[in-house]
C-alpha cells in the first residue's frame with residue numbers, strides 16, 4: 345500500500361577508536377514515544393493467542409512463552425502454572441544443520457567435494473577433500489555431538505600425543521584448570537584491563553606479566569560480568585614459551601597465501617540474531633527471495649503451504665524453518681544456513697533461533713559470524729520484551745555476538761509497518777539499543793541502523809516506497825548496509841586454527857567428519873592439523889575469585905573477595921570437569937573467548953588470560 349514520503353538518514357559517524365571510557369554506560373534510557381494502542385489477545389478454551397507473535401499459550405501463562413509479551417488483559421495465572429518451555433531441543437542439532445549447509449557452502453566453491461576428517465595417522469590428523477556422498481545429519485543435540493567428537497579427538501590425540509613435536513603443533517591441546525578474571529560492570533576498561541578493542545587485546549597479550557595486563561576484557565554488559573582465565577605461574581611459562589617459539593618459526597607455504605583473484609566475492613559469515621519472533625527468518629527469507637535465491641515458484645509453494653496450516657504470515661520464514669516442528673510452532677529451533685550474493689560479498693546467512701531455550705544453538709551460529717544483523721521488532725511490547733534485562737534475547741544475542749569477536753553489527757529495526765513507520769519510535773529504539781551496544785563493546789562507527797519492514801519489503805534492497813518511511817529515512821537499504829561492512833580479516837600467514845562447529849561420526853566406516861571456520865592458516869588435501877573445539881560446553885566450577893578489578897583501569901582493587909556482584913569485574917579461577925581446547929586470548933582470539941552460563945542465562949563474558957593446568961597426556 346503506497347504511503348507518503350519524507351527525509352533522511354541520521355547515522356552516527358562518530359569514530360570511537362579505543363576511547364571506551366568516553367561512553368555513557370547508563371543505558372536504561374527512558375523512551376519518549378507514544379504507545380500505540382496494544383492489540384487484544386484472542387482466546388480459545390485452554391489457550392490464549394498472543395497478539396504479538398500469534399503463539400497459542402496455555403491459559404495458565406501470564407506472559408507469552410515465545411515473545412515474553414504480557415498477557416493482555418493480565419489474567420491471574422498463579423494456580424497451576426506450568427512452564428511451557430519449548431522442548432525437543434535435543435532432537436535438533438543446529439550445529440549439524442549448519443554443518444550440512446557449510447558443506448554445501450564448500451561445494452559452492454569446490455563442487456562435489458565434502459570436507460572429511462578421515463583418521464589420525466601416526467603423526468597427524470589428516471583432512472582430505474574427496475567426493476564422498478553427503479553425510480546424514482539426523483543428529484542428536486549439538487553439544488552431544490561436539491563433546492562426542494571432542495572425546496574421540498582426545499582419545500586419538502592421546503594415543504598420538506607423544507608423537508606431536510612442538511614444531512608440528514602450535515598450541516596447547518587441552519586444558520583442565522583455569523583461573524577466570526571477571527571484570528564486570530557493563531563497561532570496558534580504558535587501559536590494559538578494561539574492555540578493549542581487539543588490537544588492544546593483542547598488545548596487552550604481549551605484556552601479560554604486568555599485573556594490570558593479566559586480565560583482558562571484551563564486551564561487557566551491565567548485567568554481566570566479564571571473565572578471563574589465568575594459568576598458575578610456572579606451568580604457564582612453559583606452555584606459552586613453547587607456543588611462542590613454534591609460532592615464531594612458522595612460515596606459511598606459498599600455496600597457503602591467497603592469490604588475488606578479481607571477480608571473486610569475499611565470503612562473509614553473517615549471523616541473523618535477535619529476540620524471538622522479531623522477524624529474523626522472515627527477513628532472511630525475503631533476502632533470499634530478493635537476491636534471486638528463492639524462485640517465485642518456490643515462494644508460491646511456501647505461501648500455499650503456510651496458508652494451509654493457518655500460518656500465512658510465516659511464508660518467508662518457511663524458506664529457512666524447514667522442520668515440521670519449527671513450522672508448526674512458528675519458531676526457529678536450529679541455525680539455518682543459506683547463501684546469497686550482494687555486490688561485494690558471498691554472504692553465508694546464519695539464521696539463528698531467538699527463543700531463549702535455543703541460545704546454545706544460536707551460539708553455534710555466533711561462533712561462525714564475521715558480522716551480524718540484530719533484528720529488532722519495533723512493535724510496542726515486543727521491543728521492550730527483547731530488551732528486558734532478565735530474559736531479553738536482544739541483549740543476550742548482542743552480547744554473545746560481540747563476545748565471539750564480531751565487532752560489526754547492523755541493527756535492522758523491523759516491523760516498522762506496525763508502528764506506522766514512526767521516526768519517533770525508531771529514534772527511541774536507536775537511543776536505547778545504541779547505548780546498550782556501546783556497553784557491549786561495539787563502536788558507534790561499526791554499528792549501522794536500518795528501519796525496515798520485512799513483510800512489506802521496505803528498505804531491504806531498494807529505496808523505501810512507503811511515503812511515511814521515505815519522508816524521514818534516506819539512508820542505505822539493508823543490502824547497502826551489508827555491502828558497507830568491512831571485509832573479514834583472515835590471517836593466512838599464521839598456523840592453521842580451525843575451531844570445529846560440528847563433528848559427525850560415520851560408524852560403518854569408523855570415520856569422523858568435522859567442519860568449522862578457518863580462523864587462521866589455510867587447508868588443503870593432506871594438510872597436517874591440530875583441531876580445536878571452541879564452542880564446546882563443559883561443566884565448570886569457580887575455584888576462587890582471585891581479585892576484583894577496577895573496570896576502568898584494570899587495576900586490582902581487592903584481593904580474594906568473598907563474592908562477586910553484578911557489574912563487577914574480576915579475575916576468577918575456574919576448574920573444568922573435562923578438558924577442552926582453549927588458548928590464551930593473546931595467543932589466539934578465537935579460542936580465547938569464554939562465557940559462563942548458569943540456569944539458562946549468560947552470566948559473564950570475558951577472555952582466557954592464563955591456562956593454569958594443561959592436560960597433556
Ligand SMILES: Nc1nc2c(ncn2[C@@H]2O[C@H](COP(=O)(O)OP(=O)(O)OP(=O)(O)O)[C@@H](O)[C@H]2O)c(=O)[nH]1
Nearest residue numbers: 620621622623624625626657675676698759798799
Ligand atoms: N507486521 C510485520 N510482521 C512481521 C514482519 N516481519 C516478520 N513478521 C511476522 O513476525 C512473525 C515472526 O516472524 P519470524 O520470521 O518467524 O520471526 P523469527 O525472529 O525468525 O522467530 P524465531 O526464529 O522463532 O525467533 C511472523 O508472523 C511474521 O510474519 C514485518 O516486517 N512486519
